[in-house]
Amino acid sequence: MKQLSTKVTSNAHGQDSSYFLGWEEYEKNPYNEIKNPNGIIQMGLAENQLCFDLIETWLAKNPDAAGLKKDGQSIFKELALFQDYHGLPEFKKALAEFMEEIRGNRVTFDPSKIVLAAGSTSANETLMFCLAEPGDAFLLPTPYYPGFDRDLKWRTGAEIVPIHCSSSNGFQITESALQQAYQQAQKLDLKVKGVLVTNPSNPLGTMLTRREINLLVDFISSKNIHLISDEIYSGTVFGFEQFVSVMDVLKDKNLENSEVSKRVHVVYSLSKDLGLPGFRVGAIYSNDEMVVSAATKMSSFGLVSSQTQYLLSALLSDKKFTSTYLNENQKRLKIRQKQLVSGLEAAGVTCLKSNAGLFCWVDMRHLLDTNTFEAELQLWKKIVYEVKLNISPGSSCHCTEPGWFRVCFANMSEDTLHLAMKRFKQYVESTDSKRMISKSSHERIKSLRKRTVSNWVFRVSWTDRVPDER
Amino acid sequence: MGLPAKNKGAILSKIATNDQHGENSEYFDGWKAYDKDPFHLSRNPHGIIQMGLAENQLCLDLIKDWVMENPEASICTLEGVHQFSDIANFQDYHGLKKFRQAIAHFMGKARGGKVTFDPERVVMSGGATGANETIMFCLADPGDVFLIPSPYYAAFDRDLRWRTGVEIIPVPCSSSNNFKLTVEAVDWAYKKAQESNKKVKGLILTNPSNPLGTMLDKDTLTNLVRFVTRKNIHLVVDEIYAATVFAGGDFVSVAEVVNDVDISEVNVDLIHIVYSLSKDMGLPGFRVGIVYSYNDSVVSCARKMSSFGLVSSQTQLMLASMLSDDRFVENFLMESSRRLGIRHKVFTTGLKKADISCLTSNAGLFAWMDLRHLLRDRNSFESEIELWHIIIDKVKLNVSPGSSFRCTEPGWFRVCFANMDDDTLHVALGRIQDFVSKNNNKIVEKASENDQVIQNNNAKKQNWRQSNLRLSFRRLYEDGLSSPGIMSPHSPLLRA
Numbered sequence: 002m003k004q005l006s007t008k009v010t011s012n013a014h015g016q017d018s019s020y021f022l023g024w025e026e027y028e029k030n031p032y033n034e035i036k037n038p039n040g041i042i043q044m045g046l047a048e049n050q051l052c053f054d055l056i057e058t059w060l061a062k063n064p065d066a067a068g069l070k071k072d073g074q075s076i077f078k079e080l081a082l083f084q085d086y087h088g089l090p091e092f093k094k095a096l097a098e099f100m101e102e103i104r105g106n107r108v109t110f111d112p113s114k115i116v117l118a119a120g121s122t123s124a125n126e127t128l129m130f131c132l133a134e135p136g137d138a139f140l141l142p143t144p145y146y147p148g149f150d151r152d153l154k155w156r157t158g159a160e161i162v163p164i165h166c167s168s169s170n171g172f173q174i175t176e177s178a179l180q181q182a183y184q185q186a187q188k189l190d191l192k193v194k195g196v197l198v199t200n201p202s203n204p205l206g207t208m209l210t211r212r213e214i215n216l217l218v219d220f221i222s223s224k225n226i227h228l229i230s231d232e233i234y235s236g237t238v239f240g241f242e243q244f245v246s247v248m249d250v251l252k253d254k255n256l257e258n259s260e261v262s263k264r265v266h267v268v269y270s271l272s273k274d275l276g277l278p279g280f281r282v283g284a285i286y287s288n289d290e291m292v293v294s295a296a297t298k299m300s301s302f303g304l305v306s307s308q309t310q311y312l313l314s315a316l317l318s319d320k321k322f323t324s325t326y327l328n329e330n331q332k333r334l335k336i337r338q339k340q341l342v343s344g345l346e347a348a349g350v351t352c353l354k355s356n357a358g359l360f361c362w363v364d365m366r367h368l369l370d371t372n373t374f375e376a377e378l379q380l381w382k383k384i385v386y387e388v389k390l391n392i393s394p395g396s397s398c399h400c401t402e403p404g405w406f407r408v409c410f411a412n413m414s415e416d417t418l419h420l421a422m423k424r425f426k427q428y429v430e431s432t433d434s435k436r437m438i439s440k441s442s443h444e445r446i447k448s449l450r451k452r453t454v455s456n457w458v459f460r461v462s463w464t465d466r467v468p469d470e471r
Numbered sequence: 472m473g474l475p476a477k478n479k480g481a482i483l484s485k486i487a488t489n490d491q492h493g494e495n496s497e498y499f500d501g502w503k504a505y506d507k508d509p510f511h512l513s514r515n516p517h518g519i520i521q522m523g524l525a526e527n528q529l530c531l532d533l534i535k536d537w538v539m540e541n542p543e544a545s546i547c548t549l550e551g552v553h554q555f556s557d558i559a560n561f562q563d564y565h566g567l568k569k570f571r572q573a574i575a576h577f578m579g580k581a582r583g584g585k586v587t588f589d590p591e592r593v594v595m596s597g598g599a600t601g602a603n604e605t606i607m608f609c610l611a612d613p614g615d616v617f618l619i620p621s622p623y624y625a626a627f628d629r630d631l632r633w634r635t636g637v638e639i640i641p642v643p644c645s646s647s648n649n650f651k652l653t654v655e656a657v658d659w660a661y662k663k664a665q666e667s668n669k670k671v672k673g674l675i676l677t678n679p680s681n682p683l684g685t686m687l688d689k690d691t692l693t694n695l696v697r698f699v700t701r702k703n704i705h706l707v708v709d710e711i712y713a714a715t716v717f718a719g720g721d722f723v724s725v726a727e728v729v730n731d732v733d734i735s736e737v738n739v740d741l742i743h744i745v746y747s748l749s750k751d752m753g754l755p756g757f758r759v760g761i762v763y764s765y766n767d768s769v770v771s772c773a774r775k776m777s778s779f780g781l782v783s784s785q786t787q788l789m790l791a792s793m794l795s796d797d798r799f800v801e802n803f804l805m806e807s808s809r810r811l812g813i814r815h816k817v818f819t820t821g822l823k824k825a826d827i828s829c830l831t832s833n834a835g836l837f838a839w840m841d842l843r844h845l846l847r848d849r850n851s852f853e854s855e856i857e858l859w860h861i862i863i864d865k866v867k868l869n870v871s872p873g874s875s876f877r878c879t880e881p882g883w884f885r886v887c888f889a890n891m892d893d894d895t896l897h898v899a900l901g902r903i904q905d906f907v908s909k910n911n912n913k914i915v916e917k918a919s920e921n922d923q924v925i926q927n928n929n930a931k932k933q934n935w936r937q938s939n940l941r942l943s944f945r946r947l948y949e950d951g952l953s954s955p956g957i958m959s960p961h962s963p964l965l966r967a
Binding site for chain 1 (some may be wrong): 481483484485486487488492494524528533534536539542545547548549552555556558559560561564597598600601604608609610611612615629631634649703705725740741749753754755756757758766768769771772775776778779780781782783784785786789
């Protein structure tokens with residue numbers, strides 16, 4: 002008799018993917034400015050390390066929250082014993098208001114519809130348990146966050162069917178791609194229970210346009226299925242364009258208390274906006290009472306530590322802090338992203354134009370030997386082992402076109418970023434010169450032209466995206 | 472306006488819409504009644520006293536003092552804030568090394584230093600709730616079976632089965648041998664399950680036991696380890712109450728057995744421990760659950776699954792520091808045991824004054840109270856529920872009826888004694904004693920009138936007090952107490 006469960010022996014946890022292998026390589030040889038200056042620089046980790054100083058300053062000014070006190074009295078005992086899966090009311094209220102603030106206070110979030118979870122990892126899995134049977138499918142636009150393979154499928158038995166997006170239109174979701182994915186699921190005999198999108202997108206760093214969200218809402222409405230909008234990066238928007246949440250669209254379409262709105266669920270977390278992944282704070286927001294009820298019970302398997310809830314309720318209730326933080330966070334992210342983009346441009350490499358997230362979606366198609374995923378993997382290995390940068394290959398994000406890479410910029414100091422860009426530029430130049438020597442002049446011109454053409458084509462297609470309808 | 476309920480059900484999963492979470496059981500009804508009318512010494516002295524919650528509130532002062540004296544263990548204080556960014560950023564599912572080491576160290580100390588634990592096998596989870604579910608996901612597929620001695624912790628129905636699809640089959644234990652678990656009983660249940668073509672993957676038990684408060688002796692535990700090895704099934708021991716042992720009790724962890732037994736008799740790949748700091752330290756709010764397995768594949772898998780319920784890094788840091796402080800830990804364990812012992816003695820002695828006895832135990836945060844003599848009908852669970860309603864309604868105590876733990880004999884109740892201060896405990900005991908004596912007095916006057924009734928009861932003739940007491944409860948039944956069912960109106964839990 003098989004001794005362990007099939008979950009142990011399957012690799013549905015997805016950890017054999019290159020996304021995680023790169024991490025392993027980094028762990029073996031991590032860059033450190035002083036101790037290991039030739040180590041691998043971690044650019045595969047979407048962390049936000051830019052604003053800790055703001056939180057640390059707040060802590061210094063708020064000794065009560067820091068010392069687990071309320072109005073000067075210790076509440077240690079109350080917190081130590083507090084395991085109510087409804088969560089600390091003051092925390093949920095503060096979280097709801099923070100989510101509203103991120104959306105310009107255009108929409109409201111009812112704290113009683115919030116379910117806390119141990120990070121969005123747990124929130125997403127919990128939603129799957131609530132909405133899908135084993136064998137049911139959710140449609141996800143590609144490329145998507147590699148961790149979804151584990152979070153959505155592993156223990157739930159649910160399936161993911163991709164909605165193929167391509168660089169021809171900046172990876173936007175189209176109606177035909179949606180329909181195609183739905184039909185594909187049917188061909189595979191999978192019952193589609195919903196669509197899950199990450200907005201702003203990981204790994205693209207772009208925001209869904211209003212048109213795309215409208216399309217999605219119409220789609221789920223007609224098919225009578227769910228829409229999960231993972232808005233974990235909603236507070237990392239740094240461009241001029243405003244973030245459009247699915248909640249905005251529901252409001253604008255007057256669907257706020259409709260049947261459809263009960264099938265729209267938002268996932269959130271403080272891991273990216275506030276840079277606190279260690280605290281394991283995730284949330285599900287749903288208009289469906291039954292979902293809230295079931296998810297609340299399930300949160301028993303991953304409640305948020307009460308001391309963390311208390312600290313964050315104090316932090317997020319301080320409106321002066323939250324508005325300063327959100328502003329400053331956006332400013333710093335914008336500067337840092339620009340540094341990455343220009344550093345890459347200096348190496349003749351462009352990115353998908355983006356204004357959110359903690360990473361860029363980098364176009365290295367012209368650096369591939371062949372237009373294949375094997376070539377992508379080869380290039381990736383060179384970048385990890387020779388250039389000593391851990392970046393994430395597009396294939397690990399289920400991208401359908403080889404040559405795209407996600408590169409993170411907010412999880413290191415400026416100096417480290419500059420060093421990374423320097424290394425990268427050196428690599429590209431040395432590869433170029435190798436190519437120059439080995440190819441004929443005819444081919445040389447052809448390859449130069451190809452790079453220029455692809456940039457030009459890219460810029461043309463980009464004008465389709467900007468500016469967006471309000 | 473909306474879709475009909477039937478359709479609505481199809482839109483959500485079966486898991487979301489069934490009641491396999493078990494929250495409709497009486498176990499939670501008592502909580503709901505308490506929530507409506509909670510006792511408070513000054514603000515609501517006639518409210519219901521919560522004795523259904525197995526919390527350890529006896530030593531939080533020691534922990535609080537330590538926290539105050541060690542500000543560097545917090546990432547928020549002046550002394551500790553320099554660690555803030557590293558800790559806030561830390562989401563590695565291996566956990567802080569210092570944390571794993573401290574947990575392994577504490578686990579050893581909590582078992583009297585008789586065994587050591589390997590930090591590399593310590594895997595985090597969302598409380599023992601998360602740990603138990605995770606271990607099921609690792610060891611069993613939907614439809615597989617785990618055997619579990621009853622009575623058992625009511626929420627196991629949710630933790631072990633709900634999302635995993637695993638089936639649990641009880642191994643009933645009875646008062647005839649003080650609810651002791653025997654290998655024979657497990658073997659019998661195992662055979663029976665096999666005869667019904669069920670795939671038994673293992674045995675799971677809580678030791679020290681919830682709700683019994685008793686511990687397995689070394690021989691039995693050793694024989695259980697030998698048994699699972701012979702049958703090639705798993706043994707999961709939830710040792711969440713390991714350090715709640717008092718009054719000279721000697722806890723034997725399965726880790727000790729693994730150490731001591733002959734290597735040919737134990738397949739360590741089958742042995743797994745679940746642990747938590749919620750009971751031993753009284754920190755359920757901090758959500759510290761541990762999966763400790765001797766099986767490398769299980770460690771690896773459970774670790775990946777821990778992503779779904781990691782311990783907050785803020786909490787990891789604090790506890791890493793606290794549990795590495797040997798002086799604190801040794802004093803804490805000693806003092807906790809001492810206070811629990813006193814509390815247990817006061818409580819059980821107080822109960823004896825009301826002629827109520829408990830199963831002999833020296834661990835846990837509760838007593839397994841024998842109220843069989845108070846049942847209207849000794850063989851009826853309906854009687855048990857009626858009695859339970861009287862206890863909540865008239866005596867105003869929330870206790871947990873044995874049926875909610877799947878006990879096969881009516882009349883047993885789990886009563887918690889460590890989740891309140893001394894004054895509240897005395898109030899509770901006073902209420903019990905008052906109630907019992909008041910009803911006895913009434914009955915003495917009417918004894919002659921009710922002779923016929925007494926004769927018709929299954930009263931022990933030699934104990935007139937017991938029979939009169941039962942009669943008093945019978946009187947209450949006749950006083951138009953509401954029928955068995957949910958006592959409280961819709962609780963906030965249901966409205967959630």
